[in-house]
Amino acid sequence: MSGMRSHIVAGAAAVLFGLSGQALAKVSPAEAERLGNELTPVGAERSANESGTIPEWTGGLSTPPAGWREGEIEINPFPDDKPLFVITRDNLDLYRDKLSDGHIRMIEQYGPDFFMPVYQSRRTAAFPEHVYEKSVENATSAELLDNGNGVRDTIMTSPFPIPRNGLEVIWNHILRYRGTEISFRSASATPQTDGSYNPVVNEYDYFFAYSRKGAELEEIDNKIFYLKTNTISPSSLAGTITLVHETLDQIRSPRLAWRYDSGSRRLRRSPNLAYETDLPNSSSLRSVDQKDMYNGAPNQYDWTLKGKREMYVPYNAYKLHGDSVEADDVIRPKHINQKLTRYELHRVWVVEATLRTGISHIYARRVFYVDEDSWQILASEEYDQEGNLWRVSEAHNISYYSEPVFWTTMEMTYDLKAGRYYIDGLDDGFKAYDFSPGFRSNEFTASAARRAARR
Template sequence: MRKLSILLLAAVALQAQAKVDEAQAGRLGQDLTPLGGEMAGNAAGTIPRWEGGLATPPASYSPGMHHPDPYAGEKPLYQVNSQNMNQYQAKLPAGLKVLLEKNPDYHLRVFPTHRSAAAPQRIYDATRYNALNAQLISGGNGVEGVASGIPFPLPQNGQEAIWNHIMRYRGDQISFVTNQAAVLSNGAYNLLKLERDVYFLYGREGVTPKDLDNTLFYYKYKVVAPSKLAGSALVVQETLDQVLAIRKAWRFNRGERRVRRLPMLAYDTLQPDTNGMATADVVDSYNGAPNRYEWKLLGKQEMLVPYNSYAVHQQGIPYETILKRNTVNPDLLRYELHRVWIVEADLRKGFSHPYAKRRFYIDEDSWQILAVDLYNKDGELSGLQESHPISYYDVPMFGSTLETIYDFKGERYFVDGLDNNEPMYNFNVGLTPRDFTPQALRRSGN
């Protein structure tokens, strides 16, 4: 990796369980943001100083709306396409270069950079505490000493950085309806509509490490369309240390009219109805135990990445306008220049996975993964993941509104998060852990 903005961190990689000292932790809120990003902008002035992000809704927002775009009046600074991409190649993820090369009509609309990521003050306070108290356990496959906030705001290795993504704040609970689609090489696709609920235990106000009992969150979905699949449902109890105790998952099959415990829903298990493009661990860009990969923190770099993707989030856009042959409609996407942490994961010997190597680009301000280069067992760049995020300023929380996986060889892609013609996310739905049991799953399937 060339032109990294900080030195490689291999020298401290062995200090996997080391906590930072008071002097380092004291930088949070000073020269570092409360979550560990650089407070200052860059020397060129193309990345501004972080000023708190979008922590309150704009005047035009009312609860239940698809979030109005606070930057709707802006015009692109420039476009990147297959003709001029060499001019910007140092700032492009490798997978994005391939996407541009393979699709001459695809382009990146690059807009002014806005550091809009924000979180509640209690998350900032918890992160300051974590800097002094969080530590990896179980060979890096678990974290102890924390119950809320970013565990490692000053990461010393790749495992700490990926845990920051896994444990970042995403609200307390969410109920939402989205569609997903596997878009084939000829442009054909079928929409799968899902009702989804998430109850986060980690990050809730007042929760202690003991209260977690090795649980991060609870998740449930129910298929509502197409009619031939409607009624099938899944519930997941997500563990923190999945080597100690694998995630528990149950599926209700409408045809069988019964609930079955799934023996495994992790790693390279293929997700149903994704045309073989999505493994279990690509949900949310990466999830689950990190134990099958060797993790390296390469440093930080300025990159062109999806950001403030309000245009593709707006209400009423027909899904056929978003889902074009070979790629998502580039005229609905927004890219900005941001500093990102770069983390590489190499598959350990003895394990198999379609992705033998991954390179993650993680936002310094939110710890949201924004892009992932995907390599196969032969070392070939086989795909690209992207997360197109917005600031859900009503929470406040920064997270993806649309996620994509491009399969270069198959000239196809998978997209999840289509919500333009559905009710907006409800972050105050009133869920409890009792809504995520096998018994609740059986009831929801009837």
């Protein structure tokens, strides 16, 4: 932790350090006027850094590159970019001040095969104009509920573009804009130490009630989104359906989840699909609340905002996302093929989560690195009960084209003790993400899932 503490970016005087769950007043209209001026509409610093190694934000990648057509998988908008340099075990000391403790450990433990190719920083995160408008509106209305277990007077996107504490940053991630609906297929895997693996293919259907244009908080029934997953392969799992109703205040109204097992042919409630429960098909390498890097009620931890840092983080992962890349190209023993990765220098918010007294969770402490331009968690570290670094997680992201959204294309959690990892987002051979499948909320009821399972 000493390295992290010593490299907090100066100028974060507005941040109230040490707050862990105490609600604060919404920002004033005068303060909110910074949004769209020296701050971007979502709250990032618009200007370049002093050295120019992080450029000014000029609107992000709001227009698809030439050569891409609707319905196709996103192409690399920067095909001519080459690494500026590569961080290895041999030159690690030159870059420690801009690396997370997790990435330092990965290089030390898995080098020379684990290295970090660093490219030109490109601030590609972009969202629709109506999302920017709501971000500015949320700034002067949104407030944390008691104990920070929910928010009020917010809609569509992140509620706190000018955050005052760690809880507000985490809620910005949980409620960030990811479109209004999406359907896609992808595969996950838990490779053995020799690199062998058996992929699990799922179909994902999301309906984001909270983010729909014109939605009002009182009309969405405390729901953030509805999610239905359908396992396609292997045959032993095919037909398994999971249905989730993700709630805004999970203490007042906990997450609702159901699971249909093709063997028993019954749809059952899954009350334990939360917190430290093993993520299905993860070989106990990832907990449920690590899906999407962090999800669910934040009530088990005290959250502390440590400030902002300039760091090398996964970004613009179009090589990993490309339609010519297959799972065999990505998966390697102990970690993915780092030749396909791209890291850039970006400003990130650093949030530390410490397990509350009397609460049980496999992770006693967690550290999150949150992108200032999108509120997406880009990397995290998970510590065991003895304070040892146990797992390191990454989210490799892109800006999508059919809907201006900055979101993950691939996530992985590395278990440093087991020498194995969980990976999700292997999308070779599948169609492009569909951001307008035409869903209705009544397609995500338990009865609808039951009917779908019997077909």
